[in-house]
Amino acid sequence: MIKKNLKSVSAFAPATCANVAVGFDILGFAIHNVGDIVTLKKRDDNQIIIVEISGESNIPLETSKNAASAVVKKLCDDLSISTGFSIYIQKGIAIGSGMGGSAASSVAALVALNAFLENPLSKNELAEYALFGEEIACGHKHADNIVPSLFGGMTLIQSSNPINVVTLPSLEIYNIVIHPHLRVNTKDARDALQNDLSLKLHVKQCANLASFISAIYKNDLELLKKSSEDYVVEPQRAKLIPNFYEVKQSAMDSGAISVSFSGSGPSLFAFAENEFMANKIAKNMQDKFKEYGIESDFWISNFKAQGAYIKEIIEG
Amino acid sequence: MIKKNLKSVSAFAPATCANVAVGFDILGFAIHNVGDIVTLKKRDDNQIIIVEISGESNIPLETSKNAASAVVKKLCDDLSISTGFSIYIQKGIAIGSGMGGSAASSVAALVALNAFLENPLSKNELAEYALFGEEIACGHKHADNIVPSLFGGMTLIQSSNPINVVTLPSLEIYNIVIHPHLRVNTKDARDALQNDLSLKLHVKQCANLASFISAIYKNDLELLKKSSEDYVVEPQRAKLIPNFYEVKQSAMDSGAISVSFSGSGPSLFAFAENEFMANKIAKNMQDKFKEYGIESDFWISNFKAQGAYIKEIIEG
Numbered sequence: 314m315i316k317k318n319l320k321s322v323s324a325f326a327p328a329t330c331a332n333v334a335v336g337f338d339i340l341g342f343a344i345h346n347v348g349d350i351v352t353l354k355k356r357d358d359n360q361i362i363i364v365e366i367s368g369e370s371n372i373p374l375e376t377s378k379n380a381a382s383a384v385v386k387k388l389c390d391d392l393s394i395s396t397g398f399s400i401y402i403q404k405g406i407a408i409g410s411g412m413g414g415s416a417a418s419s420v421a422a423l424v425a426l427n428a429f430l431e432n433p434l435s436k437n438e439l440a441e442y443a444l445f446g447e448e449i450a451c452g453h454k455h456a457d458n459i460v461p462s463l464f465g466g467m468t469l470i471q472s473s474n475p476i477n478v479v480t481l482p483s484l485e486i487y488n489i490v491i492h493p494h495l496r497v498n499t500k501d502a503r504d505a506l507q508n509d510l511s512l513k514l515h516v517k518q519c520a521n522l523a524s525f526i527s528a529i530y531k532n533d534l535e536l537l538k539k540s541s542e543d544y545v546v547e548p549q550r551a552k553l554i555p556n557f558y559e560v561k562q563s564a565m566d567s568g569a570i571s572v573s574f575s576g577s578g579p580s581l582f583a584f585a586e587n588e589f590m591a592n593k594i595a596k597n598m599q600d601k602f603k604e605y606g607i608e609s610d611f612w613i614s615n616f617k618a619q620g621a622y623i624k625e626i627i628e629g
Numbered sequence: 630m631i632k633k634n635l636k637s638v639s640a641f642a643p644a645t646c647a648n649v650a651v652g653f654d655i656l657g658f659a660i661h662n663v664g665d666i667v668t669l670k671k672r673d674d675n676q677i678i679i680v681e682i683s684g685e686s687n688i689p690l691e692t693s694k695n696a697a698s699a700v701v702k703k704l705c706d707d708l709s710i711s712t713g714f715s716i717y718i719q720k721g722i723a724i725g726s727g728m729g730g731s732a733a734s735s736v737a738a739l740v741a742l743n744a745f746l747e748n749p750l751s752k753n754e755l756a757e758y759a760l761f762g763e764e765i766a767c768g769h770k771h772a773d774n775i776v777p778s779l780f781g782g783m784t785l786i787q788s789s790n791p792i793n794v795v796t797l798p799s800l801e802i803y804n805i806v807i808h809p810h811l812r813v814n815t816k817d818a819r820d821a822l823q824n825d826l827s828l829k830l831h832v833k834q835c836a837n838l839a840s841f842i843s844a845i846y847k848n849d850l851e852l853l854k855k856s857s858e859d860y861v862v863e864p865q866r867a868k869l870i871p872n873f874y875e876v877k878q879s880a881m882d883s884g885a886i887s888v889s890f891s892g893s894g895p896s897l898f899a900f901a902e903n904e905f906m907a908n909k910i911a912k913n914m915q916d917k918f919k920e921y922g923i924e925s926d927f928w929i930s931n932f933k934a935q936g937a938y939i940k941e942i943i944e945g
Binding site: 336470477481508511512515516527539 | 652656785786787788789793795797822823824825827828831832834835836837838839840842843846855856861
């Protein structure tokens with residue numbers, strides 16, 4: 314049932330960095346103050362229509378092809394809600410940047426819709442719906458952007474069917490996400506990965522992942538640095554980002570704790586001990602991209618970024 | 630250089646449970662009050678000789694083939710120590726039980742030898758030497774028994790070359806290690822494993838491993854239980870232990886948090902919420918083995934078991 318006294322709800326969902334080097338498909342963190350805003354306005358008819366997408370072109374307006382409207386439609390159908398909604402999407406995340414743009418739109422739309430419900434869904438239930446949006450946007454039901462966008466901070470997905478999330482403690486350091494103006498298609502990035510890996514490599518990666526998680530609980534920066542090497546995915550995807558290793562090296566040379574792809578790229582993330590270092594590292598990475606003729610934007614954030622939240626409710 | 634005033638040193642090193650379900654080759658914990666004692670007595674000549682092995686037959690007495698004497702010989706050679714030693718080994722761990730018997734002997738021998746040194750080695754350095762013992766005993770330089778036997782408690786190996794160890798917080802629960810009177814050869818157990826695994830399985834295992842580590846830091850028993858399923862190794866090795874799944878089920882039915890092999894078996898470990906439950910679970914596992922005509926012994930321990938230590942020093 315829909316609350317009768319609400320006319321319009323706007324929700325914000327943050328951009329996210331998924332994978333985080335050693336946590337392919339399971340780790341992710343939310344980025345402070347960068348994200349999408351989705352507004353749902355009740356309609357008099359029962360249609361679900363995207364009225365406006367601002368901040369980005371090239372996103373389908375058709376309800377069934379757009380992740381945000383498709384998840385709204387699915388949840389309305391499942392709950393037999395006959396109210397229609399006009400959807401306004403304000404993109405703060407570039408498409409194909411590897412910063413969880415489609416996830417943020419789906420999550421913001423679902424959080425806005427949830428505010429209309431007499432019996433709102435849990436975050437886990439919303440995450441299940443957002444998975445459908447990811448399938449529409451990139452052909453794969455991956456939860457590693459959805460979960461940090463919903464929960465905030467750094468998250469670990471213990472299981473994606475059913476969703477079970479572990480929220481990790483906030484590292485007392487800073488992160489940089491830098492977006493070079495390139496595009497990597499999520500599907501191409503998946504295709505770059507071999508279906509199998511050796512047991513030996515699996516063990517090496519597990520050793521780093523387990524140590525990385527330990528380092529988060531202990532805020533142990535030395536261990537975090539030692540355990541940040543991704544043996545499985547990074548070597549296979551590095552070729553998709555021109556001059557990846559040069560930019561990574563420039564960040565490490567400037568004192569970064571760890572550097573790898575944000576999601577499947579082209580954006581990269583880096584960890585820095587403090588805000589001053591973060592700025593230095595980000596600028597050096599930007600300069601290095603520029604050397605190769607690539608423009609970029611970056612954001613600096615701590616690990617306390619809030620998950621999706623309601624920005625505005627208009628009654629009436 | 631060797632201390633002149635020491636005549637004899639005895640050291641104890643605990644039995645260990647390696648792998649711990651989701652931590653193949655990287656996780657392990659020490660078992661309280663079960664282990665090997667190795668005594669080194671200075672000789673007048675420069676020979677390194679095993680004088681006695683008690684508590685177990687079928688262990689080679691030849692210096693180069695016995696893990697304990699081989700590591701003593703190697704360290705003496707590397708440090709150009711010309712003093713000879715008589716070695717007395719008191720086995721508290723059955724050979725081929727999957728409880729780290731060879732590792733305990735090597736570790737105890739090295740800790741005893743270390744007490745003779747004017748400049749003793751660090752634990753990490755001792756671990757590097759103990760690896761040679763594992764190679765002699767089972768043809769594979771695996772550190773996952775050595776490390777918990779040296780460090781105590783539950784340990785994580787971030788890197789085995791060079792050795793880098795993370796000591797994990799002590800879970801506030803109990804563990805059971807049960808040894809059915811069967812033998813599984815470590816080499817056969819390794820041969821049972823395929824060299825490759827799918828990326829999909831790797832991700833599932835990583836999700837559980839990362840959650841398992843989180844659960845240890847949070848002492849979150851629900852999460853520990855959820856994340857204890859080993860998708861990679863257990864299914865491939867289960868066939869080596871007759872009625873493994875029946876015994877595991879009996880433990881789970883009695884309230885165990887997790888159950889799997891200790892190392893490559895045949896011993897199994899189980900986690901229990903408290904000591905009372907641990908006894909109940911252990912007895913039910915023992916009864917279940919007995920139903921299939923298999924006798925067994927079990928030990929119950931908390932997660933605070935001390936690593937290898939000096940038991941006795943005789944001066945003179």
